[in-house]
Amino acid sequence: MRRLLWPLLALAALLLLNVAFTDGFLSIQIKDGHLYGSLIDILRFGAPLILVSLGMTLVIATGGIDLSVGSVVAISGALACLQISEDASVFTAVALALGLCLALGAWNGFLVAGIGIQPIIATLILMVAGRGLAQLITDGQIITVNSPAYKLIGGGYWLTLPFGILVVAAIWAVTAFLTRRLALGLVIEAVGGNPVASRLAGIDARRVTVMAYTACALCAGIAGLMISSNVSSADGNNAGLWIELDAILAVVIGGTSLTGGRFSLTGTVLGALIIQTLTTTIYSIGVPPETTLLFKALVVTTVCLLQSPAFRAKVFHRRPRPAPKAAAEEKVKVTA
Structure with a gap:
């Protein structure tokens, strides 16, 4: 809970501003019959970023990074809109788009875990090539669609709430259940904290890593469907542009270390909401666009x-709390 204190305070400060x-x-x-308001808009427009950030959290927890999520967002929306424009059913279009995203995520995981390429390089390949693939799918044009069923994903309402918020809540609940109620979360943290020790303990680190990258790409694919659905069009060049940087920031703000290991899904959601609220604040207070x-x-x-903790110790002249291991060693010395 202490790790969530500063993100909560930052979010509260932005809301008060x-x-x-x-x-x-x-x-x-x-x-x-629908809920409207600035707070609802923050949740609705922040839903894609929350999804991408949740997937990024799993990847970072394994000690990796995924720079390709923005391209996967563009690919997902482009393929789905292309299929709908060619009179395919919404179910077929969504299934094909998410299926391709799963394959792309598995490819990233294979490059990292199977071949041993550094995560930043492996995902940078898809970041560049994926954006080109999205433009090939759209033929360099903006594909527009007119499908009420597809519009529901990112721009529709259900039970008075934006449908995207309900999708995010469901995916967060499933992810939290799998990682906190089952042993999967401990396995992911073990792989990110010490992959050698986790392998010696019998954990298949490669399979866990591939799973994390696949799940990240799936979340990015759903976010791509939301973004394209909200505007009823697909732009292979601009959709999801730089969303990977916002997702990484959201994960870091939420308290997850970039070196891997322990992670916080709730903190990631707070981080994504901070970034979306910050965007809203910038427009509200009239900050010049160039700044x-x-x-x-x-x-x-x-x-x-x-x-x-180190920064707070220097600024507020407070001694940082020792790590549990260091505190135990210090206690042993005093006892001796």
Whole structure:
């Protein structure tokens, strides 16, 4: 819970800043049986980033990184819209798109775990080639579709809530159950914390790594469906552009270490919401467009520094708490 303190405070501060600049920011209304409001919009527009960040969390927990999720987002939306434009059913289009994403994720996992290529290089290959594949699928054009069933995925409502929020909640619940109620989470942390020791303990580290990259690509594929569905079109060049960087930031803000090991799904969701709320805040307070990225970088840097025990110790002149192992060793010395 302590790791979530600073992300919670940062999110609360951003929300309060929006309240000061936007009248009725916290108000939620029901129109035509649907919930509307700024908070609902943050959740709806942040749903794709939350999905990508959840998948990225699993990959980073294994000690890897996935730079190709933005390209996978573009590929998923492009293939689904292409199939729908050719009179295929929405179910067929979605199945083909997600099937291709699973294959791409397995390919990333094979390059990393099977061949031994560094994760940043292995996924950089698909990051570059995947964007080209998305443009080949769309023939360099923006494919527009008119399908109410497909529109539901990213722009529709169900049970008064945006359908994308419900999808994110379901995927988070399934992921949390698999990683926290079963042994899968401990296995992933073991592989990321010490792959050699986990292998000697009988864990198939390669299979776990492939699974993590496959799950990450699946989450990115669903996010791609949401993004293209929300605008009823697919843009192979711009869809999901730089979303991988926001996802990595969300994971780090949520308290997961880039070196692998322990991870926090709830922290990742908070990190993604911080980034989406920050985007909303930038538009609300009237930050000039040319300085948007700089403003965003400064806020994210501040949050990350406040999360650092070493930084807080230097600024607030507090002694950082020793790690459990170091504390035990110190106790033994005192006893002796």
